[in-house]
Amino acid sequence: MASLTNFGSDVIERTLEKDIAQESTQNLEEVYEVSRCVRWIQDGGYKKVGLQFPDELIVDAPAVARALSTALGFKVYILGDTTYGSCCVDEVAAEHVGADSIVHFGRSCLSPSRRLPVLYIFTRLSVNLPLVVESLQAAIQEADTRLVLVYDTRCHHAAGEAARILQDKFPKLVPSTLLLNRLYSPCSLSSNDKTPLENHTCSNGIDINGEEEKGKSNDFMFCGRSVCLPDGEEIKDYHFIYLGPRGPTVTCLCMKFSESTFYCADPSSGEVTVTSGLRSVMSRSNKLEMVKDAEIIGILVGTLGVADYREIISRLKAVVRAAGKRSYTFVVGKPNEPKLANISEVDVFAYVACPETSIVERSVDPALYRKLVTPWELEVALLNQQEWDLHFEADFRQLLPGGLRHVVAAGERREEEVNVSLITNRAQRLGMRDDEEPTLDSITGAVQVRDNLTLASLHVGGGGQALKGRTWQGLDPNMNPPSATGTVVEGRKGIAAGYQDETPAES
Structure with a gap:
């Protein structure tokens, strides 16, 4: 329970590491693809654009925004401190400024969005391919091992060359591709439509286990990615090479294919870690x-x-x-x-x-x-x-x-x-007993009075009754508000965890 009693200094003093090259500010075109952003915005006719940056890239946000504003002739908005995970498109923050489109920078989970058009700029991690290939050859003893190449989205710029080099070393390696054209689905498409949901099945009906319903090939989709296996082969017979740093992406993939071995190659050092998600799933x-x-x-x-x-x-x-x-x-x-x-x-x-x-x-x-x-x-x-x-x-x-x-x-x-x-x-x-009544709606359902407390029947035995048992239930709405005073005085200074006039608590 340490996190409930500290002063929040760990958050205030936390430092962030930049995952991209340090010279990114001087090379905005290569890392942030400014020209591509300008073309996309102009082609779409967007006038109020939100730029979403993860915490580790926010240092470059002003330079990118200035470059885009200069090229477009109008201001763009920086969306910092994302509402949810930085890998997802933050449509909530974009709506605060009434944005009609978003440019998402950095790592992406490739989850489809619905409300706003999105351009994904993955930025670039430095990839040392010679070291990566050398380390993978040392870790994978058998050259004829069936392998699928997957990668962090920030390694997208090097994925094609990495696949060509690795296929020379491992003839049975199959590269995966990102489903970039399926990341935005208009609001008119809902789960009730007859078209299968994106990232679920491919056109031939192959599921993630490689089982074929009516398909003619072994194309299938997973985690915003697609891979095409040779005829007659299944994904369960393959192991994976993952190019990218350890993080949520490789964790999700390892648990998705927990029975397969993952050779995780760090893009900069080339160090290879052999792992699987079997223990995590079982636990x-x-x-x-x-x-x-x-x-x-x-x-x-x-x-x-x-x-x-x-x-x-x-x-x-x-x-x-x-x-x-x-x-x-x-x-x-x-x-x-x-x-x-x-x-x-x-x-x-x-x-x-x-x-x-x-x-x-x-x-x-x-x-x-x-x-x-x-x-x-x-x-x-x-x-x-x-x-x-x-x-x-x-x-x-x-x-x-x-x-x-x-x-x-x-x-x-x-x-x-x-x-x-x-x-x-x-x-x-x-389950429910035969004599049990269904739960009533909290708005139109009946109410009951228990110990001078009026509760919706929905909450009897639930959250409302639990609140009644607390020693402190919040401010009493029946109390008269304090009378207004005409004197304004200077208040306390500092943050709630420790004001300046307070004595630090002894550890």
Whole structure:
């Protein structure tokens, strides 16, 4: 609980490392592709453009904005301090200035957006191909190993050359490509349309396991990427070379293909790390028991820009209700332990975010790891039709109609089942009893008076009744406001964690 009691100095004093070349400010054209941005903005006729930068690139934002403003003849807006993960398009910040388009710089999770047109400029990581190839040859002993080349989006500029060189060394290597033309889908396309959702299936119906429905080739899509395997071969027979630094991208890919070996090559040093996601996926199986034990489940909204986030929220509510549990929805920018500690009545949170953000590793944040589950894990725990397997699904869009993990029984009432928890050794109850009334709507439903407290029937036994049991329930709205005074005095100075007139707490 250290993060609940410190003074916030770790955040204030935190330093950021630039992942791109230090001379980027002097070479804006190469790193930030200013000319391409200008052409895209002019061709689209956009007049109010937002420039989204991650924290590590914000130092170059003024120079990029000045260059674009000079070339376009009007001002552009810098979107700093992203509302959610910096890998996602921040449409919330763009709406604050009424932007009609966004240019997204830096690493991207390749999640499709819906409301605003987006241009992705991945910037560039320095890639030392000779060192990378030499290290990969030393790590992969057999040259005829079946391999798929995937990479961080910031290595996109070197991916083509890397694929050509590596194919000479490993004849059975197959390169992946980024699905750049599918990252923006107009608002008119919804999950109810008959067209399959982007990043779910390819035109021939191949799923992520390489199983063919009606396909004529082994093309398939995953994590915003596409790869074409030779006829008759499946993805489960392949291992992966990942070009890029360790981070959320490789974590998501490792868990997606947990039975495969990943050779992770650092682009600058060439150092190769051999890993897999099998242990990470297996260690998360206890989260299914956490969901079954929970009485109140929070739906934590970590994106307002990824397509179909509203649909998955509605679906998760239906799944929780059919399992006889309560759900509450919370919109949080960037979740952390202090924020979730304010909602102590919620046992576990289903985190609705992009695939790379929704996976929280135990080594990175143990507190969030214990509290957060992905929508797929919640469905596996509460739906008999949703099966658990080693192909971890972090993309919530796969659970919607048209997705490969969609099951049709999500909203059906589940009959009551009782078993024993493997964590608490107590009885678990899933489903609804025959005499149990459905949950009432919080607006039109009935109310009850309990101990002089009026509660909507929705909250009896839930969040409203839990609030009643607290010693402090917030400001009393029945109290008269303080009378206004005509004297203005100087207030305290500093931040709330430690004002200047306060004595520092002893450690």
